[in-house]
Amino acid sequence: MHRRILAPGALAAASVLLAIPASAASHSPGAPGIGDAYYPAYGNGGYDVSHYDLRLKYQPATDELEGTATLLARTTQDLSRFNLDFLLEVSEVRVNGVKASFEASGEHELEITPKTPLAKGSAVTVVVRYRGVPSSKEAYGFTSWHRTPDGGVGANEPEAAWWWFPGNDHPLDKATFDVSVLVPDGSQAISNGTLQSTSSRAGWTRYNWRSNKPQATYLATLAVGRFDVTTGTTESGIPVVNAYSKDLGDNYGAARASIERTGEIADWLSGYFGPYPFNALGGYVPNTTTGYALETQTRPFYSPRQFAGGTNTSLVVHELAHQWYGDLVSVAEWKDIWINEGFARYAQWLWSEHEGEGTAQEIADYVYASHPADDAFWTVKPGDPGPENQFHLAVYDRGALTLQALRNEIGDDAFFAILKGWPRKYAHGNATVADFRTYAEQVSGKPLAALFDTWLFQPVKPAGPAALDASA
Numbered sequence: 001m002h003r004r005i006l007a008p009g010a011l012a013a014a015s016v017l018l019a020i021p022a023s024a025a026s027h028s029p030g031a032p033g034i035g036d037a038y039y040p041a042y043g044n045g046g047y048d049v050s051h052y053d054l055r056l057k058y059q060p061a062t063d064e065l066e067g068t069a070t071l072l073a074r075t076t077q078d079l080s081r082f083n084l085d086f087l088l089e090v091s092e093v094r095v096n097g098v099k100a101s102f103e104a105s106g107e108h109e110l111e112i113t114p115k116t117p118l119a120k121g122s123a124v125t126v127v128v129r130y131r132g133v134p135s136s137k138e139a140y141g142f143t144s145w146h147r148t149p150d151g152g153v154g155a156n157e158p159e160a161a162w163w164w165f166p167g168n169d170h171p172l173d174k175a176t177f178d179v180s181v182l183v184p185d186g187s188q189a190i191s192n193g194t195l196q197s198t199s200s201r202a203g204w205t206r207y208n209w210r211s212n213k214p215q216a217t218y219l220a221t222l223a224v225g226r227f228d229v230t231t232g233t234t235e236s237g238i239p240v241v242n243a244y245s246k247d248l249g250d251n252y253g254a255a256r257a258s259i260e261r262t263g264e265i266a267d268w269l270s271g272y273f274g275p276y277p278f279n280a281l282g283g284y285v286p287n288t289t290t291g292y293a294l295e296t297q298t299r300p301f302y303s304p305r306q307f308a309g310g311t312n313t314s315l316v317v318h319e320l321a322h323q324w325y326g327d328l329v330s331v332a333e334w335k336d337i338w339i340n341e342g343f344a345r346y347a348q349w350l351w352s353e354h355e356g357e358g359t360a361q362e363i364a365d366y367v368y369a370s371h372p373a374d375d376a377f378w379t380v381k382p383g384d385p386g387p388e389n390q391f392h393l394a395v396y397d398r399g400a401l402t403l404q405a406l407r408n409e410i411g412d413d414a415f416f417a418i419l420k421g422w423p424r425k426y427a428h429g430n431a432t433v434a435d436f437r438t439y440a441e442q443v444s445g446k447p448l449a450a451l452f453d454t455w456l457f458q459p460v461k462p463a464g465p466a467a468l469d470a471s472a
């Protein structure tokens with residue numbers, strides 16, 4: 001859903017338009033990409049999804065996934081055909097109940113031609129029946145579906161959806177999700193949001209998860225495995241569900257000791273960022289060999305080896321900070337990644353200060369000093385790092401240095417007002433780096449073009465983010 005465009009009730013009102021016959025000649029294909037400069041083929045043009053209903057069955061022994069995806073969408077142009085992003089084998093597509101022709105194309109496109117063209121502004125229901133072995137699929141030479149000894153997990157950024165559901169895979173098109181997964185008894189299916197119900201029959205158990213707030217497609221996750229599940233409630237009343245693979249070995253204790261602090265950390269972050277934006281919370285650790293974590297909405301994904309060195313509450317802080325900075329407010333384009341990673345990193349610095357392990361300024365000074373001027377670190381521009389450097393350390397660390405420089409320039413009152421105001425201003429929507437500069441200038445009343453240009457867009461080491469001179 002494009003929050004800025006779609007008014008409540010637009011879907012219902014638009015369905016009336018379906019009755020109006022349109023002349024096919026004026027209809028054209030939806031673009032195969034949504035228009036992202038870094039990833040031209042990601043997402044699609046011509047429609048906007050408001051809801052995904054995924055009804056799936058997964059066999060952990062073989063990594064076979066099958067099911068039906070039902071997408072509720074609205075057209076944003078007259079459409080002769082449109083694309084979804086997807087990799088698995090499709091057996092049938094229906095558009096508004098009628099069989100449509102379809103064809104795989106490109107690296108991850110599913111081209112759908114409805115029997116009759118679709119008029120701009122119509123409500124459209126797309127049903128896709130499919131099956132496949134996600135771990136066997138590669139796009140651009142990699143897979144985002146990770147096989148585990150007890151099943152599999154889909155989690156990656158900027159792309160993970162293609163391996164398990166068809167969609168409009170770009171943060172600009174957020175939607176609500178129902179994810180229902182049938183797994184053999186003894187396995188669990190973990191996803192985002194709230195576990196609405198489970199039911200068991202004939203050796204299989206169905207898990208019904210619901211995300212009732214708009215969610216970017218890359219933030220949707222599914223893991224099937226054998227998990228220990230813990231439940232609780234935050235002081236602010238948010239239900240917490242965490243899941244730990246039973247097979248984490250030596251990392252089990254440190255992972256669980258860290259992630260069990262999720263509720264406490266979310267409550268602490270809400271002091272800086274405003275109320276926790278969703279109605280479910282948690283974290284999960286599948287038995288994967290991947291090395292990264294991901295801020296999958298409401299329930300971040302963590303990798304076991306991130307706890308090999310002991311507890312890592314700082315990582316939990318990072319992924320939970322993303323719930324505001326990344327999930328509630330999402331990038332408008334992937335080049336805007338600093339509005340996610342710079343802030344999640346800065347939250348870790350604030351946590352360090354809270355834990356008595358060094359102030360944000362001390363960490364900033366240390367990070368700044370640890371990269372000499374000739375370090376390639378300074379050649380990456382956090383404000384436009386390029387797709388190859390989207391998750392470069394500089395996006396995180398120079399990104400957080402930028403915030404320390406901003407804090408020192410405008411003072412704590414304005415700085416912390418901005419940290420709290422931004423998630424509310426762009427809640428459930430998208431924003432750009434330029435939007436942040438504009439907002440920071442509004443709140444602080446200071447011109448900040450030079451500061452942001454120096455810290456985010458110049459491929460050289462700036463002068464240090466020195467604290468405000470107390471005598472000034």
Ligand code: ARG
Nearest residue numbers: 156157292293294295319391
């Ligand atoms: N947003 C994630 C984090 O910082 C980063 C994911 C990086 N993705 C990857 N495939 N390494 O928590």
Ligand code: ZN
Nearest residue numbers: 318322341344
């Ligand atoms: Zn991050």
